Amino acid sequence: MKLKLCKSVALASAVALLGGSMAVATPAVAASANSVTVDLNATTGEITHGATGFLYGLADDGVPSDTLLNGLTSLHTTVGRAPGGAQHPNGDAIATADQWKRNGGGDIQIYMKDYYSQWGYEAYSGSMEEDYVPKIEQMVNAVNESPYAQSFVYVPFNEPDYNDANYNKSDKFDALLEDWDTAYRTIKTLDPDARIAGLNFAVYDSAKYEAFLKHAVENDTVPDIVTWHELDGAIPRIYEDIENWRALEDEYLGVDSDLPISINEYAKSGGDEQVQPGTLVQYISRFETAGVSAALPYWYPAGDLDWLATHNNQATGSWWLYSWYGQMKGQLLEVAMTDRDQSMQALAAYDESTRQTRVLFGGDTSSTLTLNGLSSRYADGAHVTVYGVDATAKASNATKDVPEASDGPYRVAEYNISGDDATLELSGLNRYSAYYAIVTPGRTADETASGLYEAEYARVSGEATPMYEDGSDISGVGYVQGYDGADADTAFFVTAEKDGYYDLSVRYSSASDARIVLKLNRQDAVELELPGTGGSDAWGTAVARVYMPLGINQVDLTGGTYGIKVDSLEVLAADDDAVRTYEAESGYNDLEGAARVEGNIVSYIGNGEGNTLRFNNIEAAEEGDYTITFAYAHNEYTNDNEFQIVNRWADVTVNDDSSTTQRVVFANTRDWNDFWTTSIRVCLKEGSNTVMVGNATGYAPNLDYITVAKTAAQTSAKPDADPGTQPADKAELNKVIEQAKRIDADGYTSESYAALKDSLTKAEAILAKDDASQDEVDAAVAALRDGIGGLKEIVSGYDGQSGSDTSDLERDDRRNLGDTGTAVAGILSVAVVLIASGTVMLLWRKRSV
Known part of the structure; x- marks a missing residue:
């Protein structure tokens, strides 16, 4: 969704601009006309x-x-x-x-x-x-x-x-x-x-x-x-x-x-x-x-x-x-209304895999929206973002015009909620607009920046998983991880208001150098190189300049390496200086058969093998993937009935190589003087190229011009700060140190225990070192784990000082008690929280992700 500035909509009791967390009153609110109540504890079946x-x-x-x-x-x-x-x-x-x-x-x-x-x-x-x-x-x-x-x-x-x-x-x-x-x-x-x-x-x-x-x-x-x-x-x-x-x-x-x-x-x-x-x-x-x-x-x-x-x-x-x-995925939630046929209608669903509740509503200018049972899904509170989308003008003449294009969704409000029930008094709505509330774990103190597409709200599939946390340097309430999975994918649907270049900025985190594939409309566009950000909580931005066709574009992030997190995608229009335009009527082109110039266009292409237009001297700075955009018009219809429109096709061949030929459809433009555009991807060689347009079995559309542009290229990638100056991630080091401290000397040879103590001392020194690099931290973790793994148990009084070789007697259950104790403590603490919320199995499974 492309987020725009807030329209004039009031959510009176929502503290919508995040002036603070909304403390939800527990007393029941009297139902009003057009009221809608969503029960997060009551499901009615799969959507x-x-x-x-x-x-x-x-x-x-x-x-x-x-x-x-x-x-x-x-x-x-x-x-x-x-x-x-x-x-x-x-x-x-x-x-x-x-x-x-x-x-x-x-x-x-x-x-x-x-x-x-x-x-x-x-x-x-x-x-x-x-x-x-x-x-x-x-x-x-x-x-x-x-x-x-x-x-x-x-x-x-x-x-x-x-x-x-x-x-x-x-x-x-x-x-x-x-x-x-x-x-x-x-x-x-x-x-x-x-x-x-x-x-x-x-x-x-x-x-x-x-x-x-x-x-x-x-x-x-x-x-x-x-x-x-x-x-x-x-x-x-x-x-x-x-x-x-x-x-x-x-x-x-x-x-x-x-x-x-x-x-x-x-x-x-x-x-x-x-x-x-x-x-x-x-x-x-x-x-x-x-x-x-x-x-x-x-x-x-x-x-x-x-x-x-x-x-x-x-x-x-x-x-x-x-x-x-x-x-909307997962289980439908029970929605109660004052009157089931009231003008304000709503639909709600909860998706366990993403821990998101999504509510679709609209149809009137005001309503009361109540969310019941929040604490069972969001024991630590929740964040809500509400979007809106408006009606667009219909075609004044369905045979000659088409409907107006939408500017896309806009953000209405976002806020934090807590408690078991949340009641929102909605006013200032537009009865012809629709609204979409997304409820997630996590909280944020800042309003999400305009112009961003949040990864946690995008369409995720495979192993790509939204995660939520407070206070991290992220733009919303979470991020998506799991891109090393074979099927992991995050799909953003974005609006291009022109045929042309856009800068796509991927905000990411990766402790080490990584890569991820950016696809445009389900075709590979560019593999982004992501320099390490210096830690799992440090962030950076990779930018690719991508040529996008007018209208809706699908941008996928997939095929990444281990440890990548994606926070958001920003889409900003860029200059089109690198886009080259080639006029159809140019004298440098070749016309064959019946194809002919008529003013500023070429017509009568196709309807026979010999009736072709060849664009010559198509320059490419380097071999690679390019986008060709055709400006065209046609208004063919059947039976003298303008309602029965016909679409046209053209065969497009690059450099006279039949293996490159694409069969391209051109939607009817409703008028011979109304020019639309459509785009295809092709491979061009370095230097001069040709593009031939024909259609042996029917007429192609009239052509005005084509544009040619390199489809995508990465332009930059850098961490927010120099990874060398960022604090190293010491969480794992601290964990292993605590494990080593819980190991007693009793029962182990003095030699092996001394080696452990030496690696522990060095690890503690690295932990205390403010400017320790990530490499130093990782090395200390590895050395301390080796020390733990190298402990040798005393067998029958043997203390390790004699020459007897008992190196195979190196492990016992006591040495692993530190790990077990940590896990048990974790299970108990989580279980206390989950039992209190009444949903042990569901939330434990999510905590285990």
Whole structure:
């Protein structure tokens, strides 16, 4: 999240600007209208992220960008066009499956009726068996060939109650039930394991759904997933509709039945709600609480994640809402409200692996937010940071415009809390904005600096683990460690407000020299060299200058060496003096075939192998990884319908080497005079290079220019202070000295004990030496451990003075008692704290990390 200056939001009782720790009153606070209470002791099950779904949110592979998809973290359902269908020029469920799955996506629903060209769906040509069944068979056979066949869900009918000429009259309902049976059996015959969903009404109708379920039970055609839509004015009836269906299940399928429910279109028409994060919280909280999945609707051209995306790689405010939602992990917490249908809604989850509680809320201008049971999770107090994100303007004309891009999240407040309950009076909120509270262990006396992305709040995976501590020289409440693990990764999602260079500053700690890999949009960018900071509590900063495409970028830190800690990532715009621009219409370039200059652009590239544009004299100071950004425009659409936009592709080849060719997608810009940008990574040789653009199978977009820039290079890295002048880390030395002091001379040969005492004396001298180097400290630790390990036990009166060789009798249990005693003392002291908190096993496990 890119943190901005605080907007005008008041958290009256929070002591929000850290004027001091907030002492939480224990008496209960009377519930007010719109009150929300989160019980940290009461869990309701694993969070599912069921509300993250899209109808025609994906158009073609790459539209939207992989970065926008991956940044949502948890992708539950996509709904797309029937394979080979004629309803839309793109959005094919099979064609978009690879992008969906490589970004972690779940179910892929197929709107099978979108095989037909008309909306609403035209009447069958002949009977359903003659017209529709062969199409069903063709679709199922195509899905069976997909490597993701098990992810597909068949939806044989879509809004038959309103938008299908075959069923949209009351006297045609029986025909729909019969045709449901036919479609169901046709699919199951070709794929017995297929999942089938229905009836997919535009509006939930209790009587019709009861008749459908009764019929399906009697005919053994019960759907695997139950579907309907919650569109205009649906928010107040969502819980009621779901509960009504569950009651029908209990009656006809038994109380143990729990068929998955998918509300595969939600939010009202017109698009207003889909750019209002505060309104979308209303849906997310209901669907997640009710345990159902859902998908945003398709009111405009495909490929923009139903207005979470804009310009293909930029985010609306709603994208940030779903990104927050996707990063909530672990167990859902019980949320109590004054009225479950009140305007202020909330969702909360606790993640044991990070010890973080995250609360998503919004929908009104004020509320009371109470956190109960804090001491069970955060016995030593906690820190809370609250972020906000605002609504963005929708497109004024969905066929010609796209929504406004978001400025990104901003920090509302942060504060320390203690006690068992915390009550926050929230006022000055924006009802169309969403808010996100992150509760962690640890406390801080300072407000987090603006412009930083805190590592402990980023998306961590593998062995990367957030740690929390007070008083250390860190920017927030903690840091992330564990980067030597094979799968350790910390992912930051940051906003680039231009195509160009940014300085990425990684604040780190490492006692010795280390390395860590910085990835940009999941490709290696640069391996950062990290000079040792002189101790595990000393910090430094490594800076890389990185070229980032406009919009959302994913920056990963991974593949590090042992002992690295990461505090934060700072992203600052840098100058673009090193970026070179090459105009498409330049006379130095080569045009072949039909490609031609028209004013300041080159058009008619592609639609045949010979119609190409070659950029010449592309200079590279050294061989390596470069980013090429294309400025382009096109507005192709089908069937004289501007709603049915088409995306274009180009094949890009470097230095006439076919092995370098990349197939690049260019999202529709909605107007021939509206130029967008898209970027790719290439390898250039030192000196002069060429870049050829063509497309043998279709037209490429019109091109204005390209820019070329070295993708990334480290520019600096240094500790905050000279490691040679920083205090050495003596914690381990002190520990070994204490262990050695507890060893008695009795029972050991005088020679071996004298050696131990000598190494102990020297170790104590190093401990007392203020300017001891880390090397001196480490050497003293090693020598003292050798002294302990070299102790020889007296056997049968032998005191070590005779010539008898008994060197193999060197260890006994007493020599290890110091270690054991230390461990026992540690266990007892921790156990006292944990028993007092009532959560022994959970917190002990976390203390042991």
